[in-house]
Amino acid sequence: xxxxxxxxxxxxxxxxxxxxxxxxxxxxxxxxxxxxxxxxxxxxxxxxxxxxxxxxxxxxxxxxxxxxxxxxxxxxxxxxxxxxxxxxxxxxxxxxxxxxxxxxxxxxxxxxxxxxxxxxxxxxxxxxxxxxxxxxxxxxxxxxxxxxxxxxxxxxxxxxxxxxxxxxxxxxxxxxxxxxxxxxxxxxxxxxxxxxxxxxxxxxxxxxxxx
Numbered sequence: 730x731x732x733x734x735x736x737x738x739x740x741x742x743x744x745x746x747x748x749x750x751x752x753x754x755x756x757x758x759x760x761x762x763x764x765x766x767x768x769x770x771x772x773x774x775x776x777x778x779x780x781x782x783x784x785x786x787x788x789x790x791x792x793x794x795x796x797x798x799x800x801x802x803x804x805x806x807x808x809x810x811x812x813x814x815x816x817x818x819x820x821x822x823x824x825x826x827x828x829x830x831x832x833x834x835x836x837x838x839x840x841x842x843x844x845x846x847x848x849x850x851x852x853x854x855x856x857x858x859x860x861x862x863x864x865x866x867x868x869x870x871x872x873x874x875x876x877x878x879x880x881x882x883x884x885x886x887x888x889x890x891x892x893x894x895x896x897x898x899x900x901x902x903x904x905x906x907x908x909x910x911x912x913x914x915x916x917x918x919x920x921x922x923x924x925x926x927x928x929x930x931x932x933x934x935x936x937x938x939x940x
Contacts, residue, residue, distance in 0.1 A: 810890045812906040815875075819900030824862050827900070835928035836864035837873075840900070842922040844937040851913040854906045855937050857890075859922040862900045870897050876923040876932075877905060881916060913939050 819827065828836055843858040863871050877890040890905060916939060923932035 809887050810877075810905050810907055813892060813904070815894050815896070815901060815903045817896070817899055818860060818902045819862075821864070821868055821898035824898065824900040825864055828862065828864060830864050832866045835866070836862055837924060837926055837929035837931050838862045839922055839924055839931040839933045842920070842933045842935040844920050844935045846937070848938045848940060849909060850940055851909055852911040854908050857905050857907055857920055857922065859903045859924075859933075860900065861903065861924045861931070863896060863924075863926065863928070864898050865928060868898045870895050871926055871928065874925040875903055876921075876925065877907070878921040878923070879907065880919045880921070881914065886913075886918065909939065915939050 824830070828838075830836060839859060839861045841858075841860040843856075845856045845858065849855055857877050859875070859877075861873075863873060865871060872893060872895045874891060874893045879886045879889075887910070890907070894903075917936050918939060919934055919936050921932055921934050923930065
């Protein structure tokens with residue numbers, strides 16, 4: 730019985746440590762979130778279940794702990810960001826006029842960032858908005874990587890959000906919803922919104938408060 734308990738306890742610690750790694754590092758793509766989270770969790774859960782079954786001599790024990798492990802690991806990476814939308818705000822001509830741009834160099838600029846609502850409670854959603862402009866001399870479609878990083882007290886909160894889109898030159902609005910954990914600590918959270926491309930990088934900060 731002692732060996733069984735030790736085996737289960739060890740695997741539970743492994744699950745927690747793996748979940749911590751997923752939370753604190755890596756990037757999250759909303760287009761693959763649900764599928765990747767479920768598949769990753771299922772695969773890891775199955776592996777853990779097999780280990781426990783062999784260690785305890787009880788396949789049933791391995792099955793339920795493996796299922797729980799899969800749920801924890803899959804859930805960590807699959808439910809923070811959703812509802813990504815990227816849309817054009819200004820044509821290349823309008824954006825060039827706003828910037829008095831006449832084909833000199835490249836413009837990669839985060840123009841405005843928002844977090845709405847500005848005050849939320851644990852478990853609620855915050856819409857993270859970003860207006861950005863891309864202008865290049867040849868006016869060719871440009872691939873850009875959009876990033877959101879949330880920090881509390883200078884430390885990262887969960888995994889940063891990252892996705893890549895390809896747009897023509899112009900001004901764009903990008904929005905993504907972030908679901909706060911149900912145990913989020915009250916205080917002020919800083920959101921860094923970043924646009925990265927082969928032509929340059931730009932970023933701005935905003936914030937929201939958790940009560």
